[in-house]
Amino acid sequence: MVMVMMVCLTAANVAWGQPKPGCSGSCGNLTNIPYPFGTSLECSFDETFLISCNDTTYQNGGHHKQAYFPNSFIPITNISLRDHELRVSGPIARDCYYADDEEYDRHANVVMQTNSKFPVSSKRNVLVAIGCEAIGAIESPINYDALAGCLSLCSQVEEVKNGTCSGAGCCQISIADGVIDYSLMAENLFNHSDFNPCDYSFVVEVGAYSFSSLDLVDLQKRESFPVVLDWAVGNYQSCEQVNNSSTACQSTHSECYNSTNGPGYRCKCLEGFQGNPYLVDGCQDINECEIWNLCVSQATCHNNVGGVECRCPKGHIGDGLISGKGCILKDDKYLRFAIPMGFCLCLLAVLIGGLWIYWGLKRRRFMKLKEKFFRQNGGLLLQQQLSDHKGSIEMIKIFTAEELKRATKNYDESMVLGQGSFGTVYKGTLLDNKVVAIKKSKVCDKNQIETFINEMIVLSRVNHRNVVKLLGCCLETEVPLLVYEFITNGTLYSHIHDRTQDSCSALSWKMRLKIATEIAGALAYLHSETCIPIIHRDVKTANILLDEDYIAKMSDFGTSRLIPVDETQLTTLVRGTFGYLDPEYSQSSQLTEKSDVYSFGVVLVELLTAKQVISFARPERERNLAMYFVSQMNADRLLEILDDQVPLNEEIIEQLREVADLASKCLRMRGEERPAMKDVTAELERIINTN
Numbered sequence: 001m002v003m004v005m006m007v008c009l010t011a012a013n014v015a016w017g018q019p020k021p022g023c024s025g026s027c028g029n030l031t032n033i034p035y036p037f038g039t040s041l042e043c044s045f046d047e048t049f050l051i052s053c054n055d056t057t058y059q060n061g062g063h064h065k066q067a068y069f070p071n072s073f074i075p076i077t078n079i080s081l082r083d084h085e086l087r088v089s090g091p092i093a094r095d096c097y098y099a100d101d102e103e104y105d106r107h108a109n110v111v112m113q114t115n116s117k118f119p120v121s122s123k124r125n126v127l128v129a130i131g132c133e134a135i136g137a138i139e140s141p142i143n144y145d146a147l148a149g150c151l152s153l154c155s156q157v158e159e160v161k162n163g164t165c166s167g168a169g170c171c172q173i174s175i176a177d178g179v180i181d182y183s184l185m186a187e188n189l190f191n192h193s194d195f196n197p198c199d200y201s202f203v204v205e206v207g208a209y210s211f212s213s214l215d216l217v218d219l220q221k222r223e224s225f226p227v228v229l230d231w232a233v234g235n236y237q238s239c240e241q242v243n244n245s246s247t248a249c250q251s252t253h254s255e256c257y258n259s260t261n262g263p264g265y266r267c268k269c270l271e272g273f274q275g276n277p278y279l280v281d282g283c284q285d286i287n288e289c290e291i292w293n294l295c296v297s298q299a300t301c302h303n304n305v306g307g308v309e310c311r312c313p314k315g316h317i318g319d320g321l322i323s324g325k326g327c328i329l330k331d332d333k334y335l336r337f338a339i340p341m342g343f344c345l346c347l348l349a350v351l352i353g354g355l356w357i358y359w360g361l362k363r364r365r366f367m368k369l370k371e372k373f374f375r376q377n378g379g380l381l382l383q384q385q386l387s388d389h390k391g392s393i394e395m396i397k398i399f400t401a402e403e404l405k406r407a408t409k410n411y412d413e414s415m416v417l418g419q420g421s422f423g424t425v426y427k428g429t430l431l432d433n434k435v436v437a438i439k440k441s442k443v444c445d446k447n448q449i450e451t452f453i454n455e456m457i458v459l460s461r462v463n464h465r466n467v468v469k470l471l472g473c474c475l476e477t478e479v480p481l482l483v484y485e486f487i488t489n490g491t492l493y494s495h496i497h498d499r500t501q502d503s504c505s506a507l508s509w510k511m512r513l514k515i516a517t518e519i520a521g522a523l524a525y526l527h528s529e530t531c532i533p534i535i536h537r538d539v540k541t542a543n544i545l546l547d548e549d550y551i552a553k554m555s556d557f558g559t560s561r562l563i564p565v566d567e568t569q570l571t572t573l574v575r576g577t578f579g580y581l582d583p584e585y586s587q588s589s590q591l592t593e594k595s596d597v598y599s600f601g602v603v604l605v606e607l608l609t610a611k612q613v614i615s616f617a618r619p620e621r622e623r624n625l626a627m628y629f630v631s632q633m634n635a636d637r638l639l640e641i642l643d644d645q646v647p648l649n650e651e652i653i654e655q656l657r658e659v660a661d662l663a664s665k666c667l668r669m670r671g672e673e674r675p676a677m678k679d680v681t682a683e684l685e686r687i688i689n690t691n
């Protein structure tokens with residue numbers, strides 16, 4: 001029966017992890033002796049933790065079991081495993097003189113001797129001295145720095161105050177660290193007065209003593225005061241020195257920490273566990289559900305190893321903890337997610353919508369830009385003109401920017417046919433495989449749009465076999481694009497001057513005469529047979545193209561000017577090519593058809609001589625071909641400057657002379673003295689036909 005009870009008790013104690021299994025955990029009033037303490041060596045960690053449990057016989061004959069430090073008379077009254085504290089009954093030093101009896105009761109020096117390794121807790125105790133003109137002092141045998149004392153003064157009882165220990169009748173002072181055992185002293189500086197026969201000094205747990213004026217007379221019946229000692233395990237070793245827990249902290253879920261007062265180490269259970277960390281399996285999981293009320297009322301508590309789980313009821317979400325989020329209805333939670341989610345979705349929708357609108361706007365802006373260019377480039381005017389002249393100019397086409405972009409492979413460099421101050425000419429292949437030349441002007445004179453369109457209208461109506469045909473235009477780009485028929489055989493210029501190939505490729509005189517006649521015819525047509533006269537302004541061999549059959553085509557009307565019907569002269573900025581430029585026009589800026597005649601004269605000279613129009617390689621006198629030619633003609637030295645590629649038989653020489661005469665007429669300084677293109681053409685045709 002007793003055994004069963006013992007087992008039950010032990011089991012219960014094991015759960016709290018107090019004494020070593022199989023050991024008694026109590027001694028008299030001390031009912032809680034935790035391991036590493038024990039009343040026998042087997043039950044204690046080592047002899048430091050040995051407690052002797054002796055029978056104490058009281059003066060009145062009764063006896064009681066009392067726990068002591070071995071070899072000491074200091075009783076142990078309480079042991080705390082958690083705080084690593086030990087409460088003992090500390091002695092009181094007293095110094096009394098009873099004047100009436102002239103009797104002394106002196107225990108002015110007492111020693112607190114535990115013979116242990118446990119220091120007095122400096123935080124939990126104070127030294128108190130009581131009396132008038134009384135000194136209390138403490139001294140440590142191992143720590144001389146701990147020597148300290150206080151003086152209490154008073155001349156009458158009225159000066160002292162109950163519950164206050166600050167110098168009047170009672171003084172107190174804190175205790176240094178590392179005081180293991182000590183001696184106390186109490187002494188009066190003068191003779192004791194009647195109301196204060198005794199002086200006392202003692203160490204006492206903070207809060208365990210409250211001063212009363214009655215204590216000046218007699219410290220009542222007090223034999224002792226509680227003193228708190230700190231304890232730690234390890235023979236002055238730290239956690240590191242014992243490898244944290246291998247020897248002392250036996251339990252799983254335990255950890256080692258250094259002592260806070262003096263050497264040694266301590267053990268404690270990890271959070272969520274409780275029990276005795278010094279015992280194997282001493283640290284047991286705390287069933288938090290049974291001990292504390294951690295969960296909110298709806299939640300059910302589930303104890304986990306080292307923790308707790310509060311499960312919320314169905315339809316709820318949260319940690320269920322009172323100190324946490326508790327349990328929240330799922331709907332709330334859903335809403336809390338749904339609202340930001342909804343917001344996000346809305347934002348996304350707005351973003352996508354915005355993007356869509358942006359692209360739409362951008363596209364519209366692009367369309368608008370195209371429209372603007374179209375308008376700016378005179379598209380509307382052209383459209384109107386086109387509808388006005390239905391039938392007559394049906395041949396001109398308005399191309400889209402996209403169409404021409406595709407035709408030129410996005411204006412690739414490989415498609416460039418030529419480049420000049422006017423802009424760039426690209427070769428393009430339309431969707432119907434028709435090869436065209438696309439001219440992209442560099443700049444667009446916005447003020448001249450109407451004129452430009454008119455010119456285009458006129459040019460579109462020019463339907464002459466010796467004029468490069470304008471097929472259409474594109475007005476959707478910033479500068480208008482002009483689309484011409486593509487002439488395959490290069491310029492007359494290159495045929496005359498680029499004699500890289502053998503001389504056979506040089507144009508025969510007959511061919512040259514034919515080309516001259518064709519060009520003269522084209523210019524005559526432009527000057528007089530179109531409804532509004534057109535002055536080309538830039539007649540030169542580089543602007544005369546040859547097709548595969550060597551049919552000449554006048555091209556590049558980029559600088560061309562229409563001459564309004566009521567005006568025969570037009571003041572313009574001088575344009576043209578140096579060397580071909582009519583000197584009269586360049587001086588007066590008065591543009592007439594005769595300027596073209598002059599330029600054509602230069603072309604004739606070029607055909608005759610195959611010489612560059614301007615050459616700085618020639619002597620200064622000969623630098624300008626036209627001038628040189630005229631001077632040679634005047635000096636009757638034509639033959640000297642003729643092209644040596646032209647064989648000089650009698651028939652040809654005659655033609656050469658006639659053409660040279662014609663050329664010099666065209667090159668006359670005064671425009672009005674020059675023949676009209678019509679006449680030039682007629683003369684050339686006559687020359688061809690007479691032979």
Ligand SMILES: *[C@@H]1O[C@H](CO)[C@@H](O)[C@H](O)[C@H]1NC(C)=O
Pocket residue numbers: 028029064066
């Ligand atoms: C032990 O406890 C009993 C009853 O509580 C008390 O009368 C006695 O004085 C105590 N003994 C000591 C040494 O504290």
Ligand SMILES: *[C@@H]1O[C@H](CO)[C@@H](O)[C@H](O)[C@H]1NC(C)=O
Pocket residue numbers: 052053054068071072073
């Ligand atoms: C307690 O008893 C042991 C022997 O049983 C003895 O050696 C020791 O001195 C005693 N201690 C006290 C304080 O009486």
Ligand SMILES: *[C@@H]1O[C@H](CO)[C@@H](O)[C@H](O)[C@H]1NC(C)=O
Pocket residue numbers: 029030031077078079080
């Ligand atoms: C021991 O000390 C603890 C805390 O200081 C206290 O709660 C407990 O009542 C004490 N036990 C005894 C027997 O004095």
Ligand SMILES: *[C@@H]1O[C@H](CO)[C@@H](O)[C@H](O)[C@H]1NC(C)=O
Pocket residue numbers: 190191
């Ligand atoms: C204290 O008392 C002693 C003996 O009665 C006496 O000799 C001494 O003078 C007194 N001292 C003071 C300061 O009163």
Ligand SMILES: *[C@@H]1O[C@H](CO)[C@@H](O)[C@H](O)[C@H]1NC(C)=O
Pocket residue numbers: 157158160161162212213214
């Ligand atoms: C202090 O308290 C006691 C009773 O506890 C009382 O007799 C005494 O007069 C008080 N002393 C003072 C100075 O208040």
Ligand SMILES: *[C@@H]1O[C@H](CO)[C@@H](O)[C@H](O)[C@H]1NC(C)=O
Pocket residue numbers: 238239240257258
């Ligand atoms: C414990 O004490 C030792 C020696 O005093 C020291 O080296 C070590 O760092 C301390 N450990 C901890 C965790 O404070």
Ligand SMILES: *[C@@H]1O[C@H](CO)[C@@H](O)[C@H](O)[C@H]1NC(C)=O
Pocket residue numbers: 241242243246247
């Ligand atoms: C601690 O462990 C080291 C090796 O890890 C060993 O050398 C040393 O003896 C151990 N110390 C103790 C007190 O167990």
Ligand SMILES: *[C@@H]1O[C@H](CO)[C@@H](O)[C@H](O)[C@H]1NC(C)=O
Pocket residue numbers: 239240243244256
């Ligand atoms: C002991 O524990 C401390 C901290 O808890 C750690 O820094 C140290 O590495 C441990 N030493 C050993 C030997 O495990």
